[in-house]
Structures are given as structure tokens and as C-alpha cells.
Amino acid sequence: MKTKAVLAACGLALSMAACGNAGGGGTGKDLAGKDVSCGDFTGRVAEICKAGKVTIGVKFDQPGLGFKSATADEPAGFDVEVAKILAADLGIDSKDVKWVETISDNREPFLEAGKVDLVLASYSITPERRKVVGQAGPYMVTGQQLLVPADSTVKDISDLKGKEVCSVTGSTSIDKINEKGAKGVGFESYSECVQKVLDGTVEAMSTDGTILAGFAAQNEGQLKVVGDPFSEERIGVGYSKKAPEMCTFITDSLKKAFDDGTWAKAFEDTLGPSGVKTPDAPMLDACQS
Template sequence: MKLRKVTAVSAVVLALTVSATACSSKKNDSGSSGGGKTIAIGIKYDQPGLGQKTPQGYAGFDVDVATYVAKKLGYSSDQIEWKESKSADRETMLQRGDVDFIAATYSITPKRQAKVDFAGPYLLAHQDVLVRADDSSIKSPADLNNKKLCSVTGSTSAQNVHDKLAPKAQLQQYPTYSACLTGLQSKAIDALTTDDSILAGYAAQAQFKGKFKLGGFKMTNENYGIGVKKGSPLKDKINKALEEMVADGSWEAAVKKNFGPADYKNEPAPKIGDIKS
């Protein structure tokens, strides 16, 4: 009986040891750099030039920024677990701990800052319009009056233009940006509006090269930040990584790689904490 008791105790100790080892091999959630098996990063899956899931993998400016940051945190590219972060889900994903950080055209706003923290900004974008390359009739926001202006269903971009700049613009809602581009190409619509970075990403696709141009209107400021859970120590580490990305030229290289074909006139890399209203 004594031998059986000792054996039982040993089995319990062994089970606890195995359990602890298994737990330690999981993703590091403490906010410390490296040391974890993987790091979970939220991106968009459907935004060419920014965050897109392709048969060859993940591509875009946000992906390049996130990969650089992850490397500085101690993770190689094959240790990154990419997760789709739709706009409506981003705060919830961070609050639940589904991801360590999110880089997904995530504009810093007071409303969002009440729920999550932001590193950055790492890109200053603006609401703009995309028009056909041969269209010289739209030179300012006012020229959108009596024009068919497209944006995706649920977006407020076109409504903002209508309410503030071109009250006679004819608003058109399409299910996707790709559908708007098709309509723009066929002349069913006259212009597409959203963030200039998003427009540049679409226009830079091979099948659209040279067919569209950005208006350059800069109708709003969109400060893209990297979202983290409220109080996460990752914020300061990500900010440091972003500063290093700018300093070593990797940021500028990523801009040219992802937006260059659209002739995107990007703003200089913003300073950390400098949020333009």
C-alpha cells in the first residue's frame, strides 16, 4: 500500500509538470518581447496594398509594418499568427486577448482610445477621391456636385463629402471597393471616396495600373495606429520599433513597395504621439 501511495503522488507531480510545460509553450501574453511561441497580429484580409490575404501569403503596408515590429519584439515571420480583424471587431479582439496587436488601417480616435491603447501613429492618411486617369473635370471637392460618388455600403465617407463639401453629389453605395472600381472604369460612377492609402492600394493593382488617379484633396486626417489592449506594456515597445523602422529606411521602402504604382503622394512618417486632428 505504501508503494502504491508513493507511485500515485509521483504521477500527480508528473502531470502537474507536464501541464506547466505545456502552458509555458503557448503564446506569451505578458507583453514581454520574444519568449513566446507565436505572436497573434490582427490585419485586414481584403485591402490590397495594406492588408491582403493572397494565395502566396499576406501582403501590404500594414503587413510589412507589423512584420517589422514583430521582429523587433523577438518574433520571426514564421512565428506570426495572422488573424483577420474586421473594422467592427477590432476593439473586442484586443479586449478579449484574441490578438497581441492590430495593424489594420486603424485610425486613432478619442472614442477608440477610451477602449484600447494605440502605438504610433505610423501613417497619416487622408480622405480622398479616386477618379479615372483621363478625367480632368474633378479638380476639387466642389467638382463632385452632380457627380456620381461611390463608397462601400456602411461607410460614412461619401456621406461626409455630401454633407460638408458637395451637397449635390449623387451618392452611390456598392458592396465592395472592387465593385466601385469596376463602376468607375465603366463610367457608371465618376469617383470613389475613402482613405487615400486604401485608394492607392487598389489603384496600384496590376489590372488597374495607369487607369486611375488620386484627387489629392486631403479632406480629413486619418492617423493610423497600432492597437493594443488597454494598459499593455507592448505599446512602448511597438513605438520604439516604429521609430527604428523610420530611422533605418524600412518605412519608406514599404511605402514605395506597396503604394508606388499608384503614384501615392504620402505624408512623411509621423512622429510618435503626433496625432493630427
């Protein structure tokens, strides 16, 4: 997957024209459940299929990925559309999905406590997280970049040594910021971090380029994305370690979506308006026994 080329191109477009308009972050269209036999599944997957409903944790403050406005009935964005694809493969209509707002700091606790069945919330796959919860995928590969004011002279992370750069608490982005010599500052939400950049409290914000593209488009003329990606973030689906059978189901569902064009259509409908070109589907990890 040509992540650097894709995101760098978007960064250039953002510098010139805010990379399009992120709008509400996606289509928000319902997706009908497929005709499936719940007997083909086991464990928790079969239970969810038979119940005809599923609880999924997503972000509510990331335009293009997971965003819910005050007037919307449900969130919209690429993460949300991928979640609907998984629900459909369980025979569940998207209108029967219970959406739970999930922030970076509570993704593992929500899964461990059974508050959600799945998490699709810009959830980077890491060895540390896989010690606590299950993670399948990735369904997207991106890289960490910078969001700065439109009139900023910052070109990449090397220009911010010793300066404050914000991201969200509980994300891997803070560690990467510190590794590059800047001072990572954590906030509870991405929208709070964006506001700190807008009001000049911090020099920049840093997280996945796809997330930044949505915020730049939402604040056209005020913010821009700069710099080449300085990390690789493999975004996956979180599930409880108590239900290891989830991995095979998720992996099979994602592969079908890659092959039949459903995944690409979801990407184009949600992140496409922000100027991010549809990449090749990433290689899926094998499920651990």
C-alpha cells in the first residue's frame, strides 16, 4: 500500500485548497443485513447473529472516520461504514447497530467490560494492545502527520523540537511526538486538540493523516496538513479476548469487502471528499491461535 504517496498528495492538496470538504464525515446510509445462517458461526459471533443486534464503539469527533453532529441520528465516516459491513455479514441491518461513543482512552476498558462488542475507532494495531484485547485487520494503513494553522511556516516535525504538539490521551501519537523531540500534550478529544491549534495554545496537532485531512477540510482556510508521514499506523477492529472466534469472522468479512469493492466504495464515499485517494486494500494479519 502506497501510504506515503497517498497522504503526502493529500497534504499538498490541503495546503492549497483544504483537500475538499469533509462535510458530516460520510454517507450515513443504512446497510441491510445479509441472508446468513447463524449456525455457521460459533461462540459470541453466533450469539450476536441470533440476537440480531450488535454494539459497536466508534469515535464521534473525527470527520471522515467517525463523526456525529448534534442533529444526526447516528455517526458517519469510514470506520462507521466498515462497522456496517461487519454487521451486515452477521445478518444485522445497520439500523439495528447500537453506536457507542468511544474515545482513545477507553477502547480497551469498553471491550474488557463487554460494554461494546467491537471497536472501530481509528484503532492502531500494536503488540501492547494485543496483550489486552483482540485486534483484527488492518482495514486501513495510514501515517502520522501534522495539522497546523494555515499561515504556519512549519513544514515537518523537525521544526517543532521542544515545542508543544497535541494529540489525544491514550493514543500512540503522543509517544511518536515525543520520540521526534517535540513535547506531546494529551487532550480527551480530537476536537479539543483542534481548537487548541486554532487558538494558538499549541503549535500543532499530530495524528493519522486521514484524521487530520477531515479536520482541515472542516476548517477550510484556517488549517492545513503538512509533512511526510513519520509513522505507519495499521488501523484495525478491536474485540474481546474472551471471544477469539471474532478474529476469523472479522478477517473473512474484511477480505470479502476488499474483493467485491464494498470497502473501496466506503472509502470513496467517506474519505474521498477530503481529498484522500483510495489506496490498495492492505494485507490482513493472520489470526493468532
